[in-house]
Amino acid sequence: MRRVFIVQPNQAGWSVLSEGLALEFASGARAEAAARRLAREHAETGACAEVRIVLRDGALAGASLYEKGRGLAPAV
Numbered sequence: 162m163r164r165v166f167i168v169q170p171n172q173a174g175w176s177v178l179s180e181g182l183a184l185e186f187a188s189g190a191r192a193e194a195a196a197r198r199l200a201r202e203h204a205e206t207g208a209c210a211e212v213r214i215v216l217r218d219g220a221l222a223g224a225s226l227y228e229k230g231r232g233l234a235p236a237v
Contacts, residue, residue: 162209164179164203165210166179166182166199166200168192168212168214169215170215175192176192177192177195193214203227204228209226211225212225
C-alpha cells in the first residue's frame, strides 16, 4: 500500500501530513526535506511512498514516488 506524504502551507508555515502524522515547519524547504526523508525510510521497508508538494495557491507543484531498490521516480 502506498503511503502519501503531503507538504502544504498552513497559517504558521508549512506542514507534512500523512496517515497518523502531522508535522509543522517554518519553511517549505525544511518540510519538503523531511517529507522526502520519511518517504525514503518508508520505501526501505518494502512499501511504496509518494511525496506531493502543494503550493500556497493550492496547485500541485509536483509529486515523487519512492520504491525500495528503485529510489526516486516522478509520480505519474
